[in-house]
Amino acid sequence: MSEKMKIKYAFLLGAGCEANAQLGISSGAEFKKDIVFSKGFKTLYGLLNSEDKFNPNKGSCLSWNSHKIFFQTVSETESGKLHEFKENPIYIDYLKYLTNPKKENEDKKEKFKDYYKTYIYDELNNLAKDNSIVAPENSILKEFLENVSLCSFLDGMFSSLRYPTKYEITVNKLLKIYFSAYKSIIKKFEINYESYKNKTLHEKRKCFANELRFAQQTIMENKKKDSEKNPKKKCYYEIIGELKSTDTAIITTNYTDFSMGLSGLPEDRVSYIHGKLNLFEDIQSKRVCSLEDFENDEVVMPFLFLPSGVKPIVCDWQIQQYEKDCRAIREAENLFVLGYGANSDDEHIANFLRERLNSSKKIIWYCHSKDGTEEKKVRKILGESSYIEFRKSKEFTLENLTKQGF
Numbered sequence: 001m002s003e004k005m006k007i008k009y010a011f012l013l014g015a016g017c018e019a020n021a022q023l024g025i026s027s028g029a030e031f032k033k034d035i036v037f038s039k040g041f042k043t044l045y046g047l048l049n050s051e052d053k054f055n056p057n058k059g060s061c062l063s064w065n066s067h068k069i070f071f072q073t074v075s076e077t078e079s080g081k082l083h084e085f086k087e088n089p090i091y092i093d094y095l096k097y098l099t100n101p102k103k104e105n106e107d108k109k110e111k112f113k114d115y116y117k118t119y120i121y122d123e124l125n126n127l128a129k130d131n132s133i134v135a136p137e138n139s140i141l142k143e144f145l146e147n148v149s150l151c152s153f154l155d156g157m158f159s160s161l162r163y164p165t166k167y168e169i170t171v172n173k174l175l176k177i178y179f180s181a182y183k184s185i186i187k188k189f190e191i192n193y194e195s196y197k198n199k200t201l202h203e204k205r206k207c208f209a210n211e212l213r214f215a216q217q218t219i220m221e222n223k224k225k226d227s228e229k230n231p232k233k234k235c236y237y238e239i240i241g242e243l244k245s246t247d248t249a250i251i252t253t254n255y256t257d258f259s260m261g262l263s264g265l266p267e268d269r270v271s272y273i274h275g276k277l278n279l280f281e282d283i284q285s286k287r288v289c290s291l292e293d294f295e296n297d298e299v300v301m302p303f304l305f306l307p308s309g310v311k312p313i314v315c316d317w318q319i320q321q322y323e324k325d326c327r328a329i330r331e332a333e334n335l336f337v338l339g340y341g342a343n344s345d346d347e348h349i350a351n352f353l354r355e356r357l358n359s360s361k362k363i364i365w366y367c368h369s370k371d372g373t374e375e376k377k378v379r380k381i382l383g384e385s386s387y388i389e390f391r392k393s394k395e396f397t398l399e400n401l402t403k404q405g406f
Contacts, residue, residue, distance in 0.1 A: 008247040010332030014340025022235045026184045029146035034184035041179040056176040067116035073149045081140045182302040189215035206292040237262035249328040271324035279303035288315040307345040337365045342378045357385045368393045
């Protein structure tokens with residue numbers, strides 16, 4: 001984004017812009033569930049890496065003693081069964097233990113751990129073994145899967161990447177989570193894993209990068225054909241493209257090529273602040289580049305920023321994305337938020353938005369929820385500001401935007 005380029009309209013776009021109703025990409029609850037179960041990641045990891053160096057094991061990313069993740073999820077959930085669990089003596093006593101972790105309070109911790117193991121961990125294992133079993137509706141287990149908070153879990157692992165071989169066990173867990181997340185995002189892409197047999201590692205990586213581009217291009221072409229038949233079903237990206245504005249910018253938390261491909265905006269007008277599907281990172285050298293540019297047997301992981309409190313910046317490309325993002329949010333005459341749910345995992349974004357509000361600049365926030373929960377969450381994170389205007393997602397149409405002077 002050149003220094004003199006004017007930004008009249010900026011769009012902050014989240015996972016809702018690519019979810020089932022839009023493009024069918026995993027997001028939200030489904031995305032978190034896929035990470036927890038970690039199914040199928042091993043195939044993808046083995047395809048893009050040599051397993052003689054690091055070898056993450058199969059199975060859920062949670063273990064029998066991951067009770068702290070359960071505690072964090074309960075603590076951060078504001079409704080439903082998980083919220084009600086805060087009144088349970090087991091939770092209350094565990095809080096007392098955390099406040100006063102003395103030996104005489106050890107039984108309080110053990111009771112909480114036992115509850116987690118019996119009603120969360122053991123039940124997750126049952127679900128993993130039998131696909132016909134589903135978590136009961138309105139159960140703590142189901143809500144846990146939909147709201148699981150991995151922040152502190154992930155944050156505590158990032159430091160292991162300083163010395164990957166020294167902290168191999170932790171790095172293997174991190175690789176499992178990142179490849180599980182990646183697998184969830186691309187699970188509806190048509191990738192032919194059988195075609196990679198008898199290829200060298202570099203050939204596999206090059207073929208996968210090509211297939212990835214082709215799969216995304218196919219989805220975009222099919223979407224455009226569907227939209228031609230039924231213009232009322234155009235996705236958010238297409239609507240933004242239809243505005244035909246030369247002073248528009250997109251800030252996306254998504255990882256696909258769709259932001260540029262379906263909106264038609266050039267690269268300097270789109271900032272990918274959470275990474276991209278075609279970028280990978282060498283866990284030893286921290287080099288970040290396209291997958292096919294790795295020519296040796298480096299151990300690589302997807303360059304994605306998953307839900308966590310820490311967002312490490314390790315390359316020039318990412319700094320450039322943040323510069324575009326920061327400028328668009330700060331300077332745009334009009335800022336629209338679409339398909340994005342404010343959350344404590346994205347404090348970096350929240351801070352940019354707060355600075356805009358503190359400068360008396362308006363934000364128009366499109367909400368999907370019908371009961372006002374989204375609005376409450378935004379207010380909780382950004383504060384009570386008269387410069388936030390809420391609208392319903394269904395109101396984001398070309399017709400409405402045209403009426404508003406676009």
